[in-house]
Amino acid sequence: MEDITKRPIGIFDSGVGGLTVVKEILKELPKEDIVYFGDTARVPYGSKSKEVVYNFSCQIINFLLEKNVKMIIIACNTVSSNCYEELRQKFPNVPIIEVLGQGVNSAISYTKNKKIGVIGTEATIKSGRYEQKIKENLKEAKVYSRACPLFVPIVEEGCLNDNISYWVSKKYIEDFKEFDIDTLILGCTHYPLLKDSISNFVGENINIINPAIPTALTVKKYLIENNIQNLYGGKCEFFVSDKNDKFDFISSMILNKECNAEKINIEKY
Amino acid sequence: MEDITKRPIGIFDSGVGGLTVVKEILKELPKEDIVYFGDTARVPYGSKSKEVVYNFSCQIINFLLEKNVKMIIIACNTVSSNCYEELRQKFPNVPIIEVLGQGVNSAISYTKNKKIGVIGTEATIKSGRYEQKIKENLKEAKVYSRACPLFVPIVEEGCLNDNISYWVSKKYIEDFKEFDIDTLILGCTHYPLLKDSISNFVGENINIINPAIPTALTVKKYLIENNIQNLYGGKCEFFVSDKNDKFDFISSMILNKECNAEKINIEKY
Structure with missing residues (x-):
């Protein structure tokens, strides 16, 4: 039987900002595997309509599910505030936690x-x-x-x-x-x-x-209560929809290291 | 036989900025019909990679061709500078002029x-x-x-x-x-x-x-030399990939009027 504890946590944001959430998660849960997606080809979401933001988010969640995540953290406040309930309804089989x-x-x-x-x-x-x-x-x-x-x-x-x-x-x-x-x-x-x-x-x-700080604490509590905390991992994978210097520059500012993100075509999800 | 002079001029940009080009075109050619597309769902292009910018531009040109445009003006410098030649090769049957x-x-x-x-x-x-x-x-x-x-x-x-x-x-x-x-x-x-x-x-x-100023003069010269100038039109249609207040706010700043843009799904092109 598959060991659910070993499945990664999925975190996504419109771009690089969500790395401030990754930072707090890593402080609390350094042994979790993490799959991060930043939608750098379509950033920023903040000036876009609810419908567009919802469609982009569905594509991203489909991608994270393909990565076999055990839970999803919406790091993006724009997504949180505009379509958290709709996304929970659309994806009832994966726990989704949002920053808001x-x-x-x-x-x-x-x-x-x-x-x-x-x-x-x-x-x-x-x-x-x-x-x-x-x-x-x-x-x-x-x-x-x-x-x-x-x-x-x-x-x-x-x-x-x-x-x-x-x-x-x-x-x-x-x-x-x-x-x-x-x-x-x-x-x-x-x-x-x-x-x-x-x-x-x-x-x-x-x-x-x-x-990001209470979000990390809530995630930790959820994992412990459901007995699905990973104590033996610690791998972080970063994916983006477009690759440029900015991601590396800002990830250095936030995480004090470069993330070596891999580019994927998110529109196909 | 279809009268080519009456076909509109297509103009596109990553967002609203290209309206400064529309403004200059309208000064020189007030009787041309214009179809403008602003990619407000995916703006800005300026921090994105060449490949992404090229793919977005192909979708937009396909949309403009469906609108039966007689020529296309790339108002976006990012597109101009990154993929003008590639776009001309991909779309050899429509004249394309770029600001750069x-x-x-x-x-x-x-x-x-x-x-x-x-x-x-x-x-x-x-x-x-x-x-x-x-x-x-x-x-x-x-x-x-x-x-x-x-x-x-x-x-x-x-x-x-x-x-x-x-x-x-x-x-x-x-x-x-x-x-x-x-x-x-x-x-x-x-x-x-x-x-x-x-x-x-x-x-x-x-x-x-x-x-934008020399671009408008070049377009005028081209239309006159090829005998395809419209002297009886003057209709402007505006399309966007996402609708929000910003487009109206900035179009007011640039064109001194609201554009009443229609939203379309550009990803399907």
Whole structure:
């Protein structure tokens, strides 16, 4: 009989940002095998419609299932917020965990004054799913959301602590101070890399939530409870829909190593 | 017999930037029918590989041929610079004109000191085709090229004359002064919208070339010489692979009107 513990965990994102989730998973579960897919040919998802994002995600999940994954982590907030339920219905036979729900749970446990900020891509914010999910679990919460479309491209240009990241953060974040939030969710996997620039404008006493961290803890708990944790692996495989220098550049920034990603044709799935 | 003059001109780009080419075509040829396709589901092309860009372009040309176009204008510099020759070979029965060659001709006629700057997306600059094409026509030319990946996203955020466009222009353009260029080619259809920010850093006496302008003149000349100019049309149809507010926002900036684009599934072509 096949040993399910040895099957890999599938993780996907619109591009390279999801590697911040891989990073946290590797901290908690260094002996799991991982198959990562980044849709670098069609990135970014954040400005695309729900229908397009859903179709791309189905292709990716089909690819990961072919890799025999035992569970799937949606690292992409745009996918999480736009089509998590639809994907669970479409693929009922594989457990799917998404970053968004984990970020929400974490924010709710941190907030004291129940005023929570959320920043993300246009599609994530437009979906309203962070706000909806927060209010489902904390009815009195006030949620302040903001789309920050330039954060992903400036991270991908390596502008992490310079005049550009300063002015872009100021543009998006400055007036959050007026809202008196005590918790801010980084609703996009690229944003943890801008944490310093962002803190400048929200103030030091704000809890800044990186949903990758609670996601990793939830995955670990799930594997242990279901007795499917791998204690003998540790192999990471990276796949992309297009190969260029950027993936290597950013994977070095995030994981401190190059990933040597393999290119596949995702449109055929 | 079908009247070829009445068939539309096909124009395509990775997204909305190509509307700056439509704008110049409409100035020169207001009575032509136009079919525009913007690949908004897969934009940007500038950070993608040659193979992916070629495959996307073939799908788009198949779509335009189905629309019975009499000629095709590649408004996208990334496509122009990476696969113009391959596309001409693949589609020998329709005339194809590209922005890159027109920009080069114009720069060569303007330059006095034979020092020419070129700015564009990563893929455009990496292809080396601007430099190669300039030197084919002006052997002694010195060409200074620079990829400016943040220009497209900041234009799409409407950052045209603010601190962000200032610092981003400074990052990419400031040291062009040292090169003593007298001509700068805007090798991306979005860049004409940043002309003011860019001029700040290259100085007032530099000829800034928007390749859309000579492209429109070349198209007009071609239609007249081949006796296929339309004098009785003027209808513009806009198609996109994904529909969102951005297309309307930017088309308003460029064409001073909304385009009411229709969404189609480009992957089936």
